[in-house]
Amino acid sequence: MTALAVHPVPGAEDGPPDDADEARAVGRKRSTPYLLLLPAGVWLIIFFAVPLVFLLSQSLQTGSLTTGYALTWNFAIYPEAIAQYSEQLIRSLVYAASATVLALLIAYPLAYTIAFRAGRWRNLLLVLVIAPFLTSFLIRTLAWQNILATDGPVTGALQALGVTDLLRGIGLIDGNKLLGTPLAVVTGLTYNFLPFMTLPLYASLERIDPRLHEAAGDLYSTPWTGFRKVTLPLSMPGVVAGTLLTFIPAAGDYINSQLLGSPSTTMIGQVVSGQFLRVLDYPTAAALSVVLMLTILALVTVYVRRSGTEELL
Amino acid sequence: MERDLPPLTLPLLRGTLSRRTFFRGAGAAGLAALLAACGTAAQAPKSSEDRAAEDKSDKEKVVNWSNWPEYIDVDDAGKRPTLEAFMKQSGIKVDYTEDYNDNDEFFAKVQPQLSAGQDTGRDVWCSTDWMVARLIRLGWVQELDKGNIPNADNLEDNLADVEFDKGRKYSLPWQSGFTGIGYNPDATGGKKVESIDQLLTDKTLKGRVTLLTEMRDTVGMVLLAMGKDPASFTDADFDAAMTELQNARDAGQFRGFTGNEYTSGLASGEIAACLAWTGDVVQLQADNPKLGYALPATGHMIWSDNFVIPNQAQHKKNAELLINYYYDPKVMAQVADWVNYIPPVKGTKDALTAADPDVADNPLIFPDDEVRAHAHVFRGLSEDEETKYNKQFQSLIGA
Incomplete structure (x- = not known):
């Protein structure tokens, strides 16, 4: 792209020589998109490209704080880090995927209702979806500690209903408590990223022309067939955007597992933070970050290809 | 596709093939130089000036x-x-x-x-x-x-x-401050928790015990319980202490490893017993005099x-x-x-x-x-030891 941009604009050379003014105008018009991209481009270079180079470099360095770090192309760190922390990496992906599916199941009916059935309550409901953002992420997660407290009413009620026995039976919890279990971590992730699922879904559902529903009805489709053949396909861009916005941050999250989990629910974000802050093993921390990034990128590419919505990328 | 392109673009695109190859070579060399430039210099000990x-x-x-x-x-x-x-x-x-x-x-x-x-x-x-x-x-x-x-x-x-x-x-x-054991009698069923063994192995506390993310406090207390002196332990002693901790962890004894944030859990009873710092517990006891605090007979950290x-x-x-x-x-x-x-x-x-x-x-x-005589300090660690122990401890606490 940039290679093309520095060359004379084709239109300018094509035009008759006496039409210089017009050519300049065309040239300006051609350069406008690049000017508009400039702020975001600079931002991306400073806050993404440069740190990414640092990260890659750091992962291939060896040394210590006293001796300094030098680039030794230590590629062996990658297989080592993956071998040592594959358990946490896979767990993170499984938790993130579970949270994404749960969030989709909760958010779709919600977004559908807001888009088609809410009437004058629509704006209020949208505000309510976003309202949790008014408090900090940390506070919201800490609140779940109270909700899921071992001697709290939720745990008590679930026990009385026999739900805890069921959950224990399928291995989601251990003993009679909810906190410190995979279930608590996935619940926290689902809750925290729900708005990221709801809003794109709402945006794509809201764009659907309601007359299409009527047309489906006129053609003798049942409401369910209408939904399956008209609404769902048209809302796919929202589904894809929502799942990406949920899955990607959830896979790297470390707050939920830190506050709601136990040592056996550790996610990869916690490992990176521990290696970076406590062990001071910067290369391993950097390598794990790169591995996480590439894994997510690969999964997302496959997913987007499968769902046939490449134009989103 | 090609028909839609402006007239001059096509040769340009064709021309870029070789140019792209060139850029790729130059890019790789440039990236290598860029990556190498990100290293940090060694820390020579500085003079006081x-x-x-x-x-x-x-x-x-x-x-x-x-x-x-x-x-x-x-x-x-x-x-x-x-x-x-x-x-x-x-x-x-x-x-x-x-x-x-x-x-x-x-x-x-x-x-x-x-x-x-x-x-x-x-x-x-x-x-x-x-x-x-x-x-x-x-x-x-x-x-x-x-x-x-x-x-x-x-x-x-x-x-x-x-x-x-x-x-x-x-x-x-x-x-x-001292590092000792804090416990909430409401959550332990009135039972006192006064030894590290109890903290690590008492099944009635399962899943409701927290230890500290401060490696020296947690490992130091376990070393003391094993009869070792944290001021002069060996690699083998450290490994033995880690094994004890790992066994307890694998048995699901721990709710987690924390910094100061154990205080709210201990006060509410979510945490039944934990390693705790003196000042925190004295402050908590002001609100809830029932909270227990024990300095184990095997010794405690200062x-x-x-x-x-x-x-x-x-x-x-x-x-x-x-x-x-x-x-x-x-x-x-x-x-x-x-x-x-x-x-x-x-x-x-x-x-x-x-x-x-x-x-x-x-x-x-x-x-x-007498209490002071039971207080122990963790010995100083070389950089290599610190890295090694931190790595082991970090994989214990699951991060």
């Missing part, structure tokens, strides 16, 4: 102090009486910031500046013993000018000569958070005057009365007896000689 910045103390009557949260006296109006008094008396304005939440986190925050030989914007802060050891090892803190701190003579004798800072050249303690002055501090002398002020037993008594940790200044107990006899008689704040 290189560590010091020009001292602006006399021109700017300011000192920037970073400290742990809720670690100084506060009155009902939210003011800090001892700080206010210092400002009034010396004319030096103290910028007091509670941004020291965790040794490792704080280290990550100041490490880039210190390794580059730059000012951190702070003149003094309070680091735990082992972090002081690391900062001294890296040459990132400055020698204190005791000429400005005559009150340093009031330092308790048992803290005067520590392994990581012989003769206290670089550091002076701010507060000390630690201090110490004033240090980082390299390139802009107001070193002011910082030293501040330290001197707090080494006055009358001032330290006011702090001790509020924070409930163990004050390192001789005469504090006498100064407090008149004002608040309850606190002055609390054995967790002014421990007697």
Whole structure:
């Protein structure tokens, strides 16, 4: 792209020589998109490209704080880090995927209702979806500690209903408590990223022309067939955007597992933070970050290809 | 496709094929150079002149102090009486910031500046013993000018000569504390929890025990329970302690590993028993007198958070005057009365007896000689040992 941009604009050379003014105008018009991209481009270079180079470099360095770090192309760190922390990496992906599916199941009916059935309550409901953002992420997660407290009413009620026995039976919890279990971590992730699922879904559902529903009805489709053949396909861009916005941050999250989990629910974000802050093993921390990034990128590419919505990328 | 392109684009696109190959080669070489440029230089130990910045103390009557949260006296109006008094008396304005939440986190925050030989914007802060050891090892803190701190003579004798800072050249303690066992009788069914064995193996506590993310506290307590001295353990001892901890972890005994945040869980009963620091528990007991605290018979850990002055501090002398002020037993008594940790200044107990006899008689704040004799410190670690032990401990705590 940039290679093309520095060359004379084709239109300018094509035009008759006496039409210089017009050519300049065309040239300006051609350069406008690049000017508009400039702020975001600079931002991306400073806050993404440069740190990414640092990260890659750091992962291939060896040394210590006293001796300094030098680039030794230590590629062996990658297989080592993956071998040592594959358990946490896979767990993170499984938790993130579970949270994404749960969030989709909760958010779709919600977004559908807001888009088609809410009437004058629509704006209020949208505000309510976003309202949790008014408090900090940390506070919201800490609140779940109270909700899921071992001697709290939720745990008590679930026990009385026999739900805890069921959950224990399928291995989601251990003993009679909810906190410190995979279930608590996935619940926290689902809750925290729900708005990221709801809003794109709402945006794509809201764009659907309601007359299409009527047309489906006129053609003798049942409401369910209408939904399956008209609404769902048209809302796919929202589904894809929502799942990406949920899955990607959830896979790297470390707050939920830190506050709601136990040592056996550790996610990869916690490992990176521990290696970076406590062990001071910067290369391993950097390598794990790169591995996480590439894994997510690969999964997302496959997913987007499968769902046939490449134009989103 | 090709038909839609502007006329000149096609040859250009065709031309780029070779150019692209060229760029790819150049790009790879450039990326390699770029990656190599990201290394950091070795830390040659700096001479004291290189560590010091020009001292602006006399021109700017300011000192920037970073400290742990809720670690100084506060009155009902939210003011800090001892700080206010210092400002009034010396004319030096103290910028007091509670941004020291965790040794490792704080280290990550100041490490880039210190390794580059730059000012951190702070003149003094309070680091735990082992972090002081690391900062001294890296040459990132400055020698204190005791000429400005005559009150340093009031330092308790048992803290005067520590392994990581012989003769206290670089550091002076701010507060000390013990690591012991805290428990909530409501959650343990009225049972007392007074030994590490109980903490690690009592099935009735399963999943409701927390230990500390501070490796030296957690491993130190386990070493003591195994009859080893944390001041002189071997690699094999460390491994044995880790095995004990790992077994308990695998049995699902632990809810997690925490910093100060165990306090809310212990108060609510979510945490039945945990490793806990004295000052925290004394403060919690003020609200809930039922909470139990035990120093195990096998011994307990003692630690201090110490004033240090980082390299390139802009107001070193002011910082030293501040330290001197707090080494006055009358001032330290006011702090001790509020924070409930163990004050390192001789005469504090006498100064407090008149004002608040309850606190002055609390054995967790002014421990007697027998309790002190059971207190142990973790030995200093070399950089290699520190990395190795941290790695093992980190994989235990699951991160």
